Amino acid sequence: MAKKATAHDAQLILKLYELRREAEMRKARHWFTAEFWPETADDFLKVANAFPSQENSWLRQVSSYWDMAASLVLQGALHEELFVQPGCSAEMFFIFAKIHPFLKELRQKMNNPSSWSNIEKVATGSKAARKRLELVSKNVANRRKTLAKSAKKS
Numbered sequence: 001m002a003k004k005a006t007a008h009d010a011q012l013i014l015k016l017y018e019l020r021r022e023a024e025m026r027k028a029r030h031w032f033t034a035e036f037w038p039e040t041a042d043d044f045l046k047v048a049n050a051f052p053s054q055e056n057s058w059l060r061q062v063s064s065y066w067d068m069a070a071s072l073v074l075q076g077a078l079h080e081e082l083f084v085q086p087g088c089s090a091e092m093f094f095i096f097a098k099i100h101p102f103l104k105e106l107r108q109k110m111n112n113p114s115s116w117s118n119i120e121k122v123a124t125g126s127k128a129a130r131k132r133l134e135l136v137s138k139n140v141a142n143r144r145k146t147l148a149k150s151a152k153k154s
Helices: 007-020 023-035 041-048 054-074 086-110 117-124 127-153
Strands: none
Touching: 007 023, 007 054, 007 086, 023 054, 023 086, 041 054, 041 086, 054 086, 054 117, 086 117, 086 127, 117 127
């Protein structure tokens, strides 16, 4: 990996940003970040196996987008330090933190040991990334607790 990000890296980051702005992708991202709060592998699998539901489509769209972006980093096409900056990949860390606690079980139940592996490699591949994942994971856990309390009151 080059020591510093290049103009090509910047162009690729901007292209990834542009792709995230597409109308259906915005809906999918909103659903995954704001409405989808799986607490277990089975919660995730309910949506993953719900063909041809809208939520299933959104789940696949968001997860494959971030998997693709992570693969660009892993293959050396995109500067890792630039990509893990909050302005570039905060959402990837957020969605990964939602499934990280039950990822091993999810892979077993899906019979897919490489599921989410590109995202995992980037999110845990450097000290800075691990630190971000730890922080985001704490925020996700706190949000889950808040949502659980709200649900009990309802």
